[in-house]
Amino acid sequence: MVDLKQMERVGIQLVRPDGHLTETGRDVWERMPEDRKRAFYQWMVQVRLFDRRSVTLQRQGRIGTYAPMEGQEAAQVGSALALGKEDWIFPSYREHGVAMVAGMPLDRILLYWMGRVEGNRAPEGVRVLPPYVPIATQIPQAMGAAWAAKMKREPSVAVAYFGDGATSEGDFHEACNFAGVFRLPVVFFCQNNHYAISVPFSRQSAVPTVAERASAYAIRGIQVDGNDVLAVYTAMEEAVRRGKNGEGATLIEAVTYRRGAHTTADDATRYREDSEVREWTEEKDPIARYERLLMEEGLLTPDRARKWEQRCRETVEAAVKEAEAAPAPPPSHLFAHVYKDLPPELVRQRRQLTGGDETHA
Amino acid sequence: MPEMTLVQAINEGIRFSLELDPSVVVLGEDVGKNGGVFRTTEGLWDTFGDERVIDTPLAEAGIIGASIGMAVNGLRPIAEIQFMGFIYPGFEQIVTHAARLRTRTQGQYPASLVVRVPYGGGIRAPELHSDSTESLFVHIPGLKVVVPSTPYDAKGLLLAAVRDPDPVIYLEPMKIYRAFRGEVPDREYEVPLGCARQVREGEDVTLIAWGAMVPLAEQAARILAKKGISCDLIDLRSLYPLDEKTIIGSVKKTGRAVIVHEAPKTAGLGAELTALIDEHAFLWLEAPVTRVTGFDVPVPMFALEDDFRPNLCRIEEAVDQVINF
Incomplete structure (x- = not known):
């Protein structure tokens, strides 16, 4: 359970914004395999470049309205890397980083933002649900999936990803409450990026942290610096371990910042000060601090960083090409999966749409 | 063959489902130790x-949301919502997720689950306990909606609903939970979704009803028979999908139709049935399709519920009207 006295506003931090490890951070670091240390960096760069490219694609009219996640790379990559293939992910619409790490192909993520349902479907063995658009509705479902895992005696957790705005919804409360009552292996992962579109966290909650709400449900609550990939990973790893050990649910609050607008249809300058954005961009950037750490530890050179960036750009471009080359779905696909077997009225409506041409049905 | 009430037959259906399929779970408020407020469980x-058989916290969105998550992870949940008037906190989970998860994931996660809901009036229940908002659910693509009106159908429809690959809203007419007994086989059987029941054969007018309106329409048909009017009575059983063949076939035979439902008239299921008949049997009609429904007012407190709900007199009047058009 959360210890309010020990909890600082910024939460647990293992890598300081200047790239230096804290004392505990050093311990964690020493025990961490090298490929994992690299994976944090590689994924964060990949995710950021994908995100920036997506914003450009939207401006060019090549994808629809897009929800940028720049600034939240550490929260997403750090948490997703702590999950196994057996774990379930119930994301919101800003979790492209999580989805990518979990195995969602980049071109499918792009297809989603091109308004295509194919982008919702994860490959076989990738337990990522489609983005949940109505706020907080994924949280009770993650709780239910975790419940099923518990009943089936399967060692897996379900993770609900959501933002600070979602904590005002009843669904958040109901899910936390069930999870506490039934001691379910679920992780509630809140990226507190400070704004629900334009409304600041102070308008969502009179208590200063999301994490402390956990005590009301007798689940574990923990606040981490969401821009510290090592801290996020460590918190998530522990939450997953506890879940699988039958120790119940954890509410993780990753304190981070949505650097861009809510979506490409939003103008964040209407409600945020430049100085605030600058502070989070220049002083608290999740990638810059980790890059510094890796370089100091001799795991990264500027040259290798450039090469990796180049490779990521190529990966993104290949995904863009793939997504844009995907053949348009036939109109009959409207009816493809509404029911397992189409009722007569829907068969008629499909015929009406296709003019009787059922070849692509 | 054992005889039982509707509520006992539903219980039997749930019991069989739990016995036959280890992935079936029952969850809801008071469904456990208390056996449900109506003793259905x-x-x-x-x-x-x-x-x-899980007593949950008192939270409808939580119950239905959890059920969807369970279905995603391989269980077959039967969720109980205590009264239809209390389902609305869970409505979002039903409409935005249960109904369209199959479409949204291209068949990957079909959200196969059953939501059981006692509905309708006539039992002098407290305020806001007597809603009949079935058309809200019928309107949502991706859902199926069924209503039994006999003990036999109650068990068979429940077994079919639990095995159905799509999410099913299973409505239980409270008024007839214990109104009569009927034969219920002590074995596994299904009443298929999408099939209406021909309750009574007649030549002059088609009566269409479901739930607690079926025995009322049956009584009306008996009275009308004495006056020389023979009614073809159809119990829809499945509100979505509709058994078009039976409905249209009957109207083509009789040329007249009266629809009876206790939900308010405007945009009730009667409107959809009227349009269906219009589209498929217009040239066979001898009179406009007529509806006997609850009035377009909020469901009243029980002092006035008999005035709100369709009754024999109103059904007879409607039949007279279509016969003498």
Whole structure:
């Protein structure tokens, strides 16, 4: 359970914004395999470049309205890397980083933002649900999936990803409450990026942290610096371990910042000060601090960083090409999966749409 | 063959489902130790234990949301919402997720689950306990909606609903939970979704009803028969999908139709049935399709519920009207 006295506003931090490890951070670091240390960096760069490219694609009219996640790379990559293939992910619409790490192909993520349902479907063995658009509705479902895992005696957790705005919804409360009552292996992962579109966290909650709400449900609550990939990973790893050990649910609050607008249809300058954005961009950037750490530890050179960036750009471009080359779905696909077997009225409506041409049905 | 009430037959259906399929779980408020406020789940908690017959916190969105998550992860949940008037906090989970998860994931996660809901009036229940908002659910693509009106159908429809690959809203007419007994086979059987029941054969007018309106329409048909009017009575059983063949076939035979439902008139299911008949049997009609429904007012407190709900007199009047058009 959360210890309010020990909890600082910024939460647990293992890598300081200047790239230096804290004392505990050093311990964690020493025990961490090298490929994992690299994976944090590689994924964060990949995710950021994908995100920036997506914003450009939207401006060019090549994808629809897009929800940028720049600034939240550490929260997403750090948490997703702590999950196994057996774990379930119930994301919101800003979790492209999580989805990518979990195995969602980049071109499918792009297809989603091109308004295509194919982008919702994860490959076989990738337990990522489609983005949940109505706020907080994924949280009770993650709780239910975790419940099923518990009943089936399967060692897996379900993770609900959501933002600070979602904590005002009843669904958040109901899910936390069930999870506490039934001691379910679920992780509630809140990226507190400070704004629900334009409304600041102070308008969502009179208590200063999301994490402390956990005590009301007798689940574990923990606040981490969401821009510290090592801290996020460590918190998530522990939450997953506890879940699988039958120790119940954890509410993780990753304190981070949505650097861009809510979506490409939003103008964040209407409600945020430049100085605030600058502070989070220049002083608290999740990638810059980790890059510094890796370089100091001799795991990264500027040259290798450039090469990796180049490779990521190529990966993104290949995904863009793939997504844009995907053949348009036939109109009959409207009816493809509404029911397992189409009722007569829907068969008629499909015929009406296709003019009787059922070849692509 | 054992005779039982509707509520006992539903209990039997749930019991069989739990016995036959280890992935079936029952969850809801008071469904466990208490056996449900209507005793629909009586004895199931004792037999199947706390892990499969689960008393949940009092939270409809939580119950339905959890059920969807369970279905995603391989269980077959039967969720109970205590009264239809209380389902609305869970409505979002039904409409935005249960109904369209199959479409949204291209068949990957079909959200196969059953939501059981006692509905309708006529039992002098407290305020806001007597809603009949079935058309809200019928309107949502991706859902199926069924209503039994006999003990036989109650068990068979429940077994079919639990095995159905799509999410099913299973409505239970409270008024006739214990109104009569009927034969219910002590074995596994299904009443298929999408099939209406021909309750009574007649030549002059088609009566269409479901739930607690079926016995009322049956009574009306008996009275009308004495006056020389023979009614073809159809119990829809399945509100979505509709058994178009039976409905249209009957109207083509009789040339007249009266639809009886206790939900308010405007945009009720009667409107959809009227359009269906219009589209498929217009040239066979001898009179406009007529509706006998609840009035377009909020469901009243019980002092006035008999005035709100369709009754014999109103059904007879409507039949007279279509016969003498």
